[in-house]
Amino acid sequence: TNIKRDIGSGWNNNTQAKKEGVDVITSSRGPRNISFDYLIKGTFFSEINANKQKLASYINSEDTLGLVFEDEPNKVWYALPDGEQSFSTENKSGTLTFIVPEGHAYSTYTNVLNSDNSGGINGSITPNDDGSVDITINNQGTLPTWIDLKLTNNHDNGYFAVIGLKGALELGNREEVDGVTIQHSDVLYDSKTDPKFSKFVSAAGQPHPEWTGAGTNGTIGYQEYNYKSSNGQQKTMKGVKLIDPGSQTGFRGG
Known part of the structure; x- marks a missing residue:
C-alpha cells in the first residue's frame, strides 16, 4: 500500500554563474526513489518472523530487481533496495525503499x-x-x-x-x-513440353544484338520434312531451322 512514485526522477545540473543567470555545463538525470508500505501476515511470532525472513530473501540482491506494480502492469522498474527497511512489531507493518539507478521504468511489452x-x-x-x-x-x-x-x-x-x-x-x-x-547454365526453352516450338514469337526485322551488319529479317521456325537416307530408307527430319533467309545478303538469320 501507499506506493510512492514521484513525477519523473531528479535532475543534476552543473552550472556556472554569469552576469545574468547561469550557464548549464552539464545536465543529467538522477536516480529515482520508490517506496511502499507492507503488512506481514501471521498470528504467532514464529510465523511472522518466518515471513520477515522470506521477504528479506526476496530483496537481498546485488543486482537490480524488477518491480511491477498492480496499477501499472506494463511497466517494470529495475531497482535496488536502499537504506534501512523499516518494520514495526506492534502493527506488523513497515516500509520498503528502493533506488532506481536509471531513473525510469521500462515497458514490459x-x-x-x-x-x-x-x-x-x-x-x-x-x-x-x-x-x-x-x-x-x-x-x-x-x-x-x-x-x-x-x-x-x-x-x-x-x-x-x-x-x-x-x-x-x-x-x-x-x-x-x-x-x-x-x-x-540456364534453361531458356524446354522442347519436351512444346516439341513444335509453338511458343516462339517472331522477331523479324529487329537488329542483331551484337552486330548491326547481320540481317535478321528471315524466318526461323519448326519444320518437318521427309528425306531418304544413303541406304534408301525413308526418314523424317524434325526441328527448328532457317525457313526463309530473308532479303539480306551475306550473313543472314531470323
Missing part, C-alpha cells in the same frame, strides 16, 4: 509495426518506385528507445542499407549478390 498495421498509431511503411522503403515509427514512450528491425527480401539480393536521422548502416555489396562469381 513491445509494439510491432508491419505491413498489416501500417498507417496506424505505430507508424507507417511506404514502398517507393525505386525499390526503397520509407518507415516512420511512432515511439509512444517518454524516452528514446531501441528498435528491432527485421528485413526480408522479396527476391535475391545481397545488399541492405538502413538510413536513419542520425546515421546509416550498409550490409552487403551493392554490385553483386553474394560476392562470388559462378558459372552456370
Whole structure:
C-alpha cells in the first residue's frame, strides 16, 4: 500500500554563474526513489518472523530487481533496495525503499509495426518506385528507445542499407549478390513440353544484338520434312531451322 512514485526522477545540473543567470555545463538525470508500505501476515511470532525472513530473501540482491506494480502492469522498474527497511512489531507493518539507478521504468511489452498495421498509431511503411522503403515509427514512450528491425527480401539480393536521422548502416555489396562469381547454365526453352516450338514469337526485322551488319529479317521456325537416307530408307527430319533467309545478303538469320 501507499506506493510512492514521484513525477519523473531528479535532475543534476552543473552550472556556472554569469552576469545574468547561469550557464548549464552539464545536465543529467538522477536516480529515482520508490517506496511502499507492507503488512506481514501471521498470528504467532514464529510465523511472522518466518515471513520477515522470506521477504528479506526476496530483496537481498546485488543486482537490480524488477518491480511491477498492480496499477501499472506494463511497466517494470529495475531497482535496488536502499537504506534501512523499516518494520514495526506492534502493527506488523513497515516500509520498503528502493533506488532506481536509471531513473525510469521500462515497458514490459513491445509494439510491432508491419505491413498489416501500417498507417496506424505505430507508424507507417511506404514502398517507393525505386525499390526503397520509407518507415516512420511512432515511439509512444517518454524516452528514446531501441528498435528491432527485421528485413526480408522479396527476391535475391545481397545488399541492405538502413538510413536513419542520425546515421546509416550498409550490409552487403551493392554490385553483386553474394560476392562470388559462378558459372552456370540456364534453361531458356524446354522442347519436351512444346516439341513444335509453338511458343516462339517472331522477331523479324529487329537488329542483331551484337552486330548491326547481320540481317535478321528471315524466318526461323519448326519444320518437318521427309528425306531418304544413303541406304534408301525413308526418314523424317524434325526441328527448328532457317525457313526463309530473308532479303539480306551475306550473313543472314531470323
